Amino acid sequence: MNVLIAQSGGPTPVINRSLQGAVEQAVRLKGINHVYASRNGIEGILNEQLVLLEGRLAELEQASLQPGSVLGASHYLLADGDFERIIHRLEQLQVTIFCFIGGNGSSRMVKALHQLALSMGKNIRFVHIPKTIDNDLLGTDHTPGFASASKLVSHMIQWIGMDMASMKAYDKVGIVEVMGGNAGWLAAASALGKKNASAYPQLVYMPKHETDVEHFLAQLEEAYLSYGQVMAVIPDHIKFRNIQSDQAGNKQIRERLNTGISGHLAAAVRERLGLKTRVTAPGVLYRCMSGMASRCDMTEAYRLGAEAVRFASEGLSGGMVRLRRVSNDPYYCDIEWIELDDIAGKERYLPPEFWDAEQQMPTRAFREYMLPLVDGQVPEPVSL
Template structure:
């Protein structure tokens, strides 16, 4: 949804008539530091039209942590292009980058409006009701779980267990969303593991066994870094395989480990799926609510800038009332940068094996139209 928000920024900026140019940074702040910018108003018409159907970041992404001299260097390039507004789309790390640029501008008395636009499928930003990007990834996982669940049910006599490993390093918002795929009692997912609740392998295996006994099959959804009771990633007590420049750690697959344990310890054939980047890119499962809000958040950043705001991020604020609606608001970038919103206690079942009804009420409006229902046999109509 980076691209959908980007389209909102471009359209709002051009429509306002207040800007001579709209420039895009290639690969985020790295592009700014290298003065590697594109003129977004000079792109072919197809570029803007297709942005909303193109996943990921058409301008390229980065994982670059600012060095001490970088904010000054960024201001130099911005000054050279006579930029009055700096809009940055992303999650905590992007908010941190934007906040440092804003602070440097204040120190240098450079009149620059710095605005953040939230985007992360992880949904782990504070202040905002939810993040653009999350609703579409949540819809993808709800559909995937419903449909892979139907397949696991059909194959239950030979392959009764399915493990689906999803994104979300330290927060279980995505894993929890898989529960929106459940139509009836006994449907997938049967066990949902979230990093907020470390669990011993024995506890997880017992839950799989119990779901299998009750339903004849079991679908488990877990996060890519799901911790065991010691806090180590399941099956990876030897430590991470890789740590990126922001200090985020990547591990071998806890899902593949769990599948092997289910086979060896429970004697049940377990298959393993890892949708990976499909979660953030599969536009055929995008949420209409998410797409609309993503564009609106991009537009709101332009409006905030024109209204004299700076060093803030656009946020979504949910209105009270029977029908779902979110307004846009703003929160300090510094707050967004330094806090991570994990699943609150009230959104997790007491046994830690799935999200609560309160979570489902929170997340359901975000995924857009109701999901297609499964054909179900009437078991009483035996021949």
Template sequence: MLTGNCVVAQSGGPTAVINNSLGGVIEAALGSEAIKEVYGARHGVLGILREDFCDLRREDPASIQGLRYTPGAALGSCRYQLKNQEDYDRLLDIFRRYNIRYFFYIGGNDSMDTAAKVNRLALEEGYDLRVIGIPKTIDNDLPQTDHCPGYGSAAKYLATSVLEMGLDLKCIVTSTKVAIVETMGRNTGWLAAATALARRRPGDAPHYIYLPEVAFDMAAFLADVERAYRQYGTALVVVSEGLVDKNGNYVFNDAATVDVFGHQRLGGLGQFLLNKIERELNLKGRVILPATSQRSAMHLASRTDAEEAWAVGRVAVEAAVKGASGQMVAIRRLEGDTYQVTYELVDLDQVANKEKKLPRAWINEQGNDVTDHFINYVRPLIQGEVSIPFPNGLPAYVNLACHPVKDPD
């Protein structure tokens, strides 16, 4: 049995349930005979490079349990790419000095790439280190897993919000009769698609949904909006921020910058489309940006999502102690009438820098809505509510004390 210390870190955009995965790791690590000290790196891999560690054994157990209902990244997150040999050499030197033998990285596509690189580094240098990736993303675009922790809660929040937006738009006597909801989703439409759950009867919003998996056609879009307005008196449409044209180019991308991983920064699509509607159709409207609420709305989180997020954290530790490394915890949906899942490991190299698209068969022929296959897939993921204490009317979210770790030298 490999004995030593462990470090866990969070990376990328937080989700409503990312702290559940952290809590699962801490709970399992504290109960393991193989793991002596349990460290948390503040702000992802940057915290390791800076030797900015928290001693998680000293945390109040009530705070650890409070992670079950607290959004944001309790350890702090980052978007940092290991760039050069100096970064790698320093990382491994720090692991050696702190006797870190277990590394758990909670994140999305780019984070899984970082975890894979750290695992390869340890193998090349002959350092006995177990590296496990823990999936997290509201975009639901990690391959090799049925779905990602964080997605179910974001889907529930967006579907509920669109349900409420539709009621608001329909009931007010005003000249503003069109609403465009722009969701996150750089290259995949899982989030936008989930708003279809808002419909309870024919004619309910959203009237149309546009996804990056289907080439966007402006003329067809304008015709759809006018059709919905003529039929229902209002038109509420949902668009993914990363819509592309027939040539694969973003329909609108006003930002010329890219992030540290080379991804173009998106934004402004909703206003671009609304300008077209007002100019071509002479209809007034508004743009609604759920923005970071999509990923931070714990008050509308899915209990199913939260429980699975905690479970993948626990499974990561249990698998590493048994000898697994260079893998990510994946969720597998079992066949049958009742929703059930199991957990397994997949190679990080099969996940890193890859994206899972919404299947074309789950999108209607016109490319402006989803099919029942998608509805049947997503509905179980939004079930249940997370129990949150509300003293004095507001959620009692927790903060970790993050007691510092002494330099071993």
């Protein structure tokens, strides 16, 4: 019996910790001969690009502390017949456990492969190990990668705010574009250090709340007149009625301004309000700043990888390993098995009780949810 593991989609600061946990659990199991890894996601299976991992535990430990998917990832779209080819290839390799570390697309693939293997009478168990900085997977309290990205963005916003405050006589508007997909979790996490309406960031927008440039400019001008300086957080997937967002693929805006939607908004602020505006678009820093990784995130990513292999070794297939919060103080999450039937590929949005839309601030409930994930660390700037 053998185990095969693959990574898929955009990486996170802790994706390699899940890989390490899965491999170390697999080598402890009796009856497991080899632990294979597939290079570049599912493509490595189809293209026969595999690597043996059971003899490389020291390298895996080192890789677990670095960003990026050490196996390489992929957004390969399966063609007709690919699912059958994957099943046959796994059977040739005598793989009985296949673990796929990824987001919503990976969960759909695990579900489909599990159902096909059942229909073909193949004894191969398929497990989804969740991963995404977007925190948008159903069925789990939170997703590995999100805590580290949240820790970074909440610190980064306060750091930028400190810089802005020191330049208040010169810089008037700062626009920070954050990643996070359609769900809004990272945008909300950017305001963890916000204590009142005047604190940075003064304006935070949620991706699912459609707005327009006129409304944005009016809100920004009002905040500027009140506070003398404004920082606005803009999700990269925000929907504006009168301009296309990054998600809509406005290539001309991105190429002309060398940024996404925030560049278009900054140009509008300069032209319409006459205010000096700076744009910060950290891009992939949320995924690769392993030096800011959350200790909580590192621990849970490893545990999920290990438990995925354990559950599969006990005969489970077609599900995901999830975190179920038991307690906030002291903080602890159990790891459980959940079937993918009703959750695969479905997005989990920020619940309304976590966000005060009128004040554009996170609620106390959101802060209580978040603090253990960011190791209880939220910067508190000092002003003299």
